Amino acid sequence: MTMTSPRSEARTARGRTPSRGERQVDGERTRAALLDAALDEFTAKGFAGARVRDIATRAGVSKDLVAYHFGGKDGLYLAVQEAWLRREDTFSDPDLPLTELVARYLRDALTDPRPLRLLLWRGLTDPDHAPPDADPEAEDLTATRARQQHGELPDDIEPAMLRLLLLAAVAAPVAFPDTTVRLFGTSLDDPSFEERYLQGLRGLLAHLSSAAATSAQ
Template sequence: MSSPGRQPRRPRRSPSPEQRQRDPERTRARILTAATEELSEKGIAGLRVSAIAARAGVNKQLISYYFDGKDGLLRALGTRWRERKRDYDRAEWSFPEVVAAYTHAANSDPVGTRLLGWAGLTYPTGKEHPDLPASAEQWRRDLDDLRRRQRDGELADDLDPACVLLAVVAATAAPTLLPHIAYGITGAEPNSPEFVRHYTEQMTRMIDRLSARRRPPERRE
């Protein structure tokens, strides 16, 4: 019997199969989001599983259960980035349109871009990065796509697609990774919506100048 004045307890309802399936997905997503934010702020060397767990509101044991530690988290974050990257890798888009999409994304939501910067500082050659095999394969696919675009006339024949790809990746991320230089050169807040729009538009123009279809400048004697 229940105590006087106290409502009888309702029987605990077991979660449905769908709920049991979704909960791990939500938990994994919360952990990955918290890890992204922690990494963006503190870098890979400063990453602490306990801090990620506290930010995600989960027991830190779940991080080991779902990701098998720090290296597994980094691999999962790489996978998440590549999944989002599909939104910008559209064959029907021109090269300037693809770069514009990357530029806007890299600077309007800069957390993921900072992760690339931290990875470079922590693993200068990339050889020790836990996500190296998958990320290297992604860069190879990006380079193959740029070579295809060069054959189609979107990139001048005298340009090395590998060097162009490296330069474009650096340029799209520059306002986020080098905000002090961006501010010193332009006098604008590099994270402001106005600057991001302007920089994206200028990147589109610059990339368009690399096209083989444009008439090369006349040489002066």
């Protein structure tokens, strides 16, 4: 059922006024539906191409609720980014071995590639028309430098280059799905693909670790 205004959230199917707890649950469901719909629209069309009306229609609510819950399109985009950062916190642990950390990022990207596609869209957008950024600070390379010091990564390669290399390796199947399918001869949905790709990533990381050990001698 499509809701027509913020006030409609305060109505139940029988028309009675719901309790405060019911209103809170209803509002949370609406926010969740809008966030999921926005992620679909932003990853399909980019920030500039996505329309608030289409997001609301996909979520099954009035477009007025986008402004009510998020303040508008910019606020909704920021909320989508913040939701991804919270999701990342559930599986990203800097204390994990690098092979396991990279494996977790790959599994997440293959399970739901939308956040990574959102990042790719951002890279394709004219900087003068870039969407808002929930995390505008420069990338923190402290963890990468620590792995260099501990011998997991070679210390004769710039940390920024190593970080970009690992990001590209994880993102490649999502960024180039058709090419990946042609190269590996299997669908990205095939469970065997994930294991084959992980095996390749582990081999790459083993070479980097070996190079780190050699440079330390």
